Amino acid sequence: MAQATRRERPRSDTEREIRETARNLLVRHGREAVTLRAIARELGITAPALYRYYNSREDLLRQLCDDICLDVSGHLSADLAGIPEGDTTAQVFAVCRGFRRWALAHPHEFALVFASPEGSKAPPAGEAGECGPGPAHDQFGRVFLMVAGRVLITHEVRPPRPVAIPRALVADLEAFRDALLASLAEHGIEVPPERLGLDTVYFMLQFWVRLYGHVALEVFGRFPIAVSDPEPMFESMLTDLATQVGLQVP
Amino acid sequence: MAQATRRERPRSDTEREIRETARNLLVRHGREAVTLRAIARELGITAPALYRYYNSREDLLRQLCDDICLDVSGHLSADLAGIPEGDTTAQVFAVCRGFRRWALAHPHEFALVFASPEGSKAPPAGEAGECGPGPAHDQFGRVFLMVAGRVLITHEVRPPRPVAIPRALVADLEAFRDALLASLAEHGIEVPPERLGLDTVYFMLQFWVRLYGHVALEVFGRFPIAVSDPEPMFESMLTDLATQVGLQVP
DNA sequence: TAGCCATGGTGAACGGTGTTCACAACTTTC
DNA sequence: GAAAGTTGTGAACACCGTTCACCATGGCTA
Known part of the structure; x- marks a missing residue:
């Protein structure tokens, strides 16, 4: 459901959401806490999906x-x-x-x-x-x-x-x-x-x-x-x- | 052997070796690379042994x-x-x-x-x-x-x-x-x-x-x-x- | 001397991590 | 409608910190 919804939205939206979530983790818990799996969790997504948007955590x-x-x-x-x-x-x-x-x-x-x-x-x-x-x-x-x-x-x-x-x-x-x-x-x-x-x-x-x-x-x-x-x-x-x-x- | 040897040396020696190894990893590969397992590896020891010397990585x-x-x-x-x-x-x-x-x-x-x-x-x-x-x-x-x-x-x-x-x-x-x-x-x-x-x-x-x-x-x-x-x-x-x-x- | 026990090691295990890969579902294009 | 491309999944690998039960050693005391 959420997945279907997400796919309908333009790529740039998801991209923005990812970075917003990452920013939030960074601000609140420091660099070590901005973790691919944590971001994915927050977005209701699995970690490997993030590799469609970024080449690596770095x-x-x-x-x-x-x-x-x-x-x-x-x-x-x-x-x-x-x-x-x-x-x-x-x-x-x-x-x-x-x-x-x-x-x-x-x-x-x-x-x-x-x-x-x-x-x-x-x-x-x-x-x-x-x-x-x-x-x-x-x-x-x-x-x-x-x-x-x-x-x-x-x-x-x-x-x-x-x-x-x-x-x-x-x-x-x-x-x-x-x-x-x-x-x-x-x-x-x-x-x-x-x-x-x-x-x-x-x-x-x-x-x-x-x-x-x-x-x-x-x-x-x-x-x-x-x-x-x-x-x-x-x-x-x-x-x-x-x-x-x-x-x-x- | 090495283990028996290590045990015979005073505690402070091992302590020093641990920190030297950690320093080396830090200097050469940055903070993220100073890892308990890497240190242990370098010293021919297992990671849990380090907990006899330090409470945690932090x-x-x-x-x-x-x-x-x-x-x-x-x-x-x-x-x-x-x-x-x-x-x-x-x-x-x-x-x-x-x-x-x-x-x-x-x-x-x-x-x-x-x-x-x-x-x-x-x-x-x-x-x-x-x-x-x-x-x-x-x-x-x-x-x-x-x-x-x-x-x-x-x-x-x-x-x-x-x-x-x-x-x-x-x-x-x-x-x-x-x-x-x-x-x-x-x-x-x-x-x-x-x-x-x-x-x-x-x-x-x-x-x-x-x-x-x-x-x-x-x-x-x-x-x-x-x-x-x-x-x-x-x-x-x-x-x-x-x-x-x-x-x-x- | 026999036993005890603190010390410092082990291996297995748990949950977490980045990353890769084959695969599936959906969208777009021809 | 088939092909191609996009974007998700789940399993898997290697590594990580940390905990735990367990074991060897050596020095202490009864």
């Missing part, structure tokens, strides 16, 4: 990563929607706070997407390995860093206190800047290239390092001291970063 | 964390031994570089100890959960942060540019400072408490955030841009941190 987990990236980027966009267009400072804060809040609320998803060793084994043939910087991860990175980038650019941004840019990084930074500008242009945001200096791009990288560092440490409980309430520390970091970049923080 | 993994912490702290101490007593800057650099190098060389161990969700399930009875801040993790944190702390103190340290310390953090920071001073005194390093201001302690926390952030991002390949060689970036961060704290970097 493959499914990889696609889960994509879903998660899309999801978190959606969350951030939603948070951003509530901020007035002009208030760039609030936008930066909203995105960063949103990321932290999401990570704390979904530690297992965070661990899977942002804190798993890169698939050391090369995937079969040119496929994206594990869930590293692939299309969807880019999607997230884009929504995240592009938002930050747009914010940093539309605002009169003054580069932070001078830091020598390592020479070996210049090429990477230039590539990143170009990609960023292209991505912004793609979204209708025209930016004169001279507004986005390499030092600003470099600062964004360091911004990400600190943001990620704090969030990961908090999610994993790996601060070297018992921090009874990490939120003020996070806020302090945000204002520090914001003032460094020349944003006026209330 | 228990074994927890103790593995302790071993790893001790190991990395040993590595750092060794690195430190090669630095002249007075050259505090070199000492800071050595510890940080050593940590990065170890993490890059042992990504799976790094992920297990420093990037695993805290055991959300309370361990049976007052036991240390997962491998979070427990005795051994403290051991690592001590060797690490204490080394950094000693270095920062023996040197004439001037607090970095003023940052408002969140009021909610003051109590935590004071507790940490006291613990740090006690730990230093325990190792024969007498330090006048007024030399270690709360702002310095706070800076050490932020130091750790950035160090951890960079290392984790590099280990997991989660930089938002393709960084062809992250080492100069790491070095740049180190010199930035060092100069901020008033160390003279060559």
Whole structure:
């Protein structure tokens, strides 16, 4: 009965249901609990049926990563929607706070997407390995860093206190800047290239390092001291970063 | 034969062999591969025998964390031994570089100890959960942060540019400072408490955030841009941190 | 010295897992 | 209506953690 019903629905529906169930298991019981048989059980199906949709459990987990990236980027966009267009400072804060809040609320998803060793084994043939910087991860990175980038650019941004840019990084930074500008242009945001200096791009990288560092440490409980309430520390970091970049923080 | 031989050796020997084998599996094939049966196989033993030494696989993994912490702290101490007593800057650099190098060389161990969700399930009875801040993790944190702390103190340290310390953090920071001073005194390093201001302690926390952030991002390949060689970036961060704290970097 | 008993091993067994395969049922296409 | 393709099933294999009854060994005490 349910089987007949399922077969009538389009393939993409079942595909979505599978990933939803997997997400649920991941969120509630961690990576080890997202098991083919558990998913199948939940869907009233047998485990081998899942192989009609995914090549293996690893493959499914990889696609889960994509879903998660899309999801978190959606969350951030939603948070951003509530901020007035002009208030760039609030936008930066909203995105960063949103990321932290999401990570704390979904530690297992965070661990899977942002804190798993890169698939050391090369995937079969040119496929994206594990869930590293692939299309969807880019999607997230884009929504995240592009938002930050747009914010940093539309605002009169003054580069932070001078830091020598390592020479070996210049090429990477230039590539990143170009990609960023292209991505912004793609979204209708025209930016004169001279507004986005390499030092600003470099600062964004360091911004990400600190943001990620704090969030990961908090999610994993790996601060070297018992921090009874990490939120003020996070806020302090945000204002520090914001003032460094020349944003006026209330 | 081998069995009779094993029985004659003291219990601690077998215990050590088990963890060595487990470490090997972890390092070479990741967490999922450290399996009771695989360990037993390697030791010429059956899996149930392992239960004479550990209550469960999770228990074994927890103790593995302790071993790893001790190991990395040993590595750092060794690195430190090669630095002249007075050259505090070199000492800071050595510890940080050593940590990065170890993490890059042992990504799976790094992920297990420093990037695993805290055991959300309370361990049976007052036991240390997962491998979070427990005795051994403290051991690592001590060797690490204490080394950094000693270095920062023996040197004439001037607090970095003023940052408002969140009021909610003051109590935590004071507790940490006291613990740090006690730990230093325990190792024969007498330090006048007024030399270690709360702002310095706070800076050490932020130091750790950035160090951890960079290392984790590099280990997991989660930089938002393709960084062809992250080492100069790491070095740049180190010199930035060092100069901020008033160390003279060559 | 004889017996006891804690220690540390064994093999069998249970339920769970990923994965493969032959096969069946249903849908679509020719 | 037959052929082909799609999507499910159930059995099976190998592996996993874990429990259990059982057995050998060695050191202790009566």
